[in-house]
Amino acid sequence: QVRLQESGPGLVKPSETLSLTCSVSGDSMSTYYWSWIRQPPGKGLEWIAYIYYNDNGSANYNPSLKSRGTISVDTSKNQVSLKLRSVTAADSAVYYCARLWPQTLTPESWGQGTLVTVSS
């Protein structure tokens, strides 16, 4: 059974870059899409980006990010990464890594999430 574990700094300063890593274990990364989804405290879920396992040029992003995000995958390390530039308090959220079924892009497995707070 696949296990996803998010990691990164819990606190980021405004205008800086948020960097997160998702470590994948228990199954191969191949054939799947990989995604980041976030949830501000007390609010709903927001999709950020997804990428195919072997194609860093295949990424798709939520237009609301206004090109601030970069998702990448490193199959040699079994990791998926997210960088979000020029963060503000509105980027404070629990960030989840998720595995998507390849045919339907259904988020079928999720990590436990990591809380990131943007504050000076």
Place this chain on the structure above:
Amino acid sequence: DVQLTQSPSSLSASVGDRVTITCRSSLSLTSYLNWFQQKPGKAPKLLIFDISSLQSGVPSRFSGSGSGTDFTLTISSLQPEDFATYYCQQSYSLLTFGGGTKVGIK
């Protein structure tokens, strides 16, 4: 962008009640409409995929239906462990989530 509107945003129900949650899409979806359950402090859990298919391990009291722009999640007999927040989600055009429906205890 595909917008998903869930209703109601919250409801109160008793154990044994039949509960229905609606999700309306701004675009007609042929499929790729999913439902998730989320409990406080936990990651969302996939319940229903492709409108009406039950994810492995999910109790049969959960069911999904709908077509076009209107979709429904039904819990046939609410159990104590079902008090949670439920989200619809589409993968037809990028990914979008509904705003959520919190199911509370009456």
